[in-house]
Amino acid sequence: MPTPQSPQLPTVNTVLTETLLEGIRSRAPGYDEANAFPYEDLTALREAGYLGALTPRAEGGLGWDFSTVVAAQRTLAMHSPATALAVNMHLVWNGVASVLSQQGDDSLAFVRRESAAGEVFAFGISEPGNDAVLFDSDTVAEPLPDGSYRFTGTKIFTSLSPVWTRLGIFGKTPDGGHLVFGFLDRSAPGWAADSSSWDMLGMRATHSHTTTLNGAMVPAERILRRTPAGPNADPLTFGVFASFLTFLAAVYTGIGDRAVELAVQRLGRRRSKTTGQPLAQDPVLRYKTAEASLRQLTMDAQLRSVAESIDAGAELGTEWFPRLVANKTQAVRTAKAQADFALEASGGASYHRQNELSRIYRDVMAGVFHPSDDESAHNTLASFMLGPVESE
Numbered sequence: 001m002p003t004p005q006s007p008q009l010p011t012v013n014t015v016l017t018e019t020l021l022e023g024i025r026s027r028a029p030g031y032d033e034a035n036a037f038p039y040e041d042l043t044a045l046r047e048a049g050y051l052g053a054l055t056p057r058a059e060g061g062l063g064w065d066f067s068t069v070v071a072a073q074r075t076l077a078m079h080s081p082a083t084a085l086a087v088n089m090h091l092v093w094n095g096v097a098s099v100l101s102q103q104g105d106d107s108l109a110f111v112r113r114e115s116a117a118g119e120v121f122a123f124g125i126s127e128p129g130n131d132a133v134l135f136d137s138d139t140v141a142e143p144l145p146d147g148s149y150r151f152t153g154t155k156i157f158t159s160l161s162p163v164w165t166r167l168g169i170f171g172k173t174p175d176g177g178h179l180v181f182g183f184l185d186r187s188a189p190g191w192a193a194d195s196s197s198w199d200m201l202g203m204r205a206t207h208s209h210t211t212t213l214n215g216a217m218v219p220a221e222r223i224l225r226r227t228p229a230g231p232n233a234d235p236l237t238f239g240v241f242a243s244f245l246t247f248l249a250a251v252y253t254g255i256g257d258r259a260v261e262l263a264v265q266r267l268g269r270r271r272s273k274t275t276g277q278p279l280a281q282d283p284v285l286r287y288k289t290a291e292a293s294l295r296q297l298t299m300d301a302q303l304r305s306v307a308e309s310i311d312a313g314a315e316l317g318t319e320w321f322p323r324l325v326a327n328k329t330q331a332v333r334t335a336k337a338q339a340d341f342a343l344e345a346s347g348g349a350s351y352h353r354q355n356e357l358s359r360i361y362r363d364v365m366a367g368v369f370h371p372s373d374d375e376s377a378h379n380t381l382a383s384f385m386l387g388p389v390e391s392e
């Protein structure tokens with residue numbers, strides 16, 4: 001397994017160059033203000049080979065592992081949270097392909113190959129009011145005699161809507177027995193994206209539109225799996241959770257990194273009229289900065305350890321889900337706490353609508369909606385500690 005230090009692999013810094021990152025940062029306020037999709041960012045990332053981050057070198061990719069992608073997504077989120085969250089959805093499917101391949105299942109090799117060739121994979125999983133997330137679906141997956149399926153239903157918050165070329169979706173068979181996962185091609189008939197209600201508080205550049213599937217056909221060779229409906233131990237389910245929760249944690253940790261960085265910069269620049277000294281010398285603000293550092297360093301250790309465990313194929317058994325969920329939950333909580341701290345420490349200037357911290361404050365709120373949300377995370381952790389809720 002390659003490591004982030006492997007000399008033959010491109011490093012994060014050589015792919016996400018300073019010029020590329022500064023371009024992304026400079027465009028972020030404009031995309032947010034105009035509620036526009038970051039086409040230029042996607043083009044720059046594609047040209048840098050970033051879409052093939054998890055594709056082996058021999059297949060034209062960067063050959064990175066989870067730990068390196070986590071480091072890269074963190075860096076990207078420091079420059080544009082929305083662009084990082086959008087491209088995260090593409091990387092999630094590639095992460096699933098990597099986890100499966102680590103277990104000797106190369107059925108998703110085409111995802112990594114096509115990603116390196118510039119195709120964009122999106123994550124069409126969320127459905128309105130479906131708190132069962134991956135274990136149930138209101139979308140109907142109707143089987144056809146040749147092994148293909150027609151999908152009918154509504155997917156919400158499909159990030160990358162304007163550009164995806166492959167949409168990973170799932171639905172339930174009409175008899176209710178199975179969940180079917182497949183990749184819809186953009187050129188297939190029977191689907192539509194509705195951008196009309198896309199006017200969100202934050203993460204505006206993700207353009208996560210509602211996708212309506214109306215008999216959208218996925219051919220047999222693009223059907224990934226049929227799993228039993230309900231909780232199941234299929235490696236695909238593990239792959240989606242491991243990849244989604246870990247890369248998401250990386251994005252929110254990067255948002256926290258940036259909030260603290262901005263706070264520290266401003267504490268160095270702002271001066272107290274009373275003492276004449278920079279606010280960085282104020283004992284209370286020093287204490288608060290130390291608390292922020294404590295949170296960020298703890299998060300850093302947790303995130304790295306989860307990514308390294310995935311890379312190592314660690315045998316964590318029933319601890320896997322609690323660990324993955326705790327990492328995502330803690331990343332979002334930490335990022336929110338850092339945004340709070342940074343706004344307070346930076347003074348009223350950061351309250352201007354176009355100030356970067358003000359945007360971070362809006363963007364970070366999206367974290368509470370992504371699975372596992374706080375209720376679901378607590379259910380997972382309570383069941384891990386106390387066993388399932390007993391019915392009387």
Ligand SMILES: Cc1cc2nc3c(=O)[nH]c(=O)nc-3n(C[C@H](O)[C@H](O)[C@H](O)COP(=O)(O)OP(=O)(O)OC[C@H]3O[C@@H](n4cnc5c(N)ncnc54)[C@H](O)[C@@H]3O)c2cc1C
Nearest residue numbers: 089123125126128129156157158159203208366369370371
């Ligand atoms: C910025 C952002 C990006 C995301 N990106 C992705 C992604 O790429 N892929 C993914 O699978 N999930 C994505 N999600 C979804 C997210 O992770 C959660 O699954 C989702 O927010 C949970 O929604 P809910 O059940 O709390 O919301 P709900 O309140 O149930 O619904 C939320 C959204 O669904 C719309 N909606 C509700 N009912 C209907 C209906 N009947 N018909 C049409 N629209 C309806 C609402 O207008 C609202 O926009 C994203 C979320 C955010 C905030």
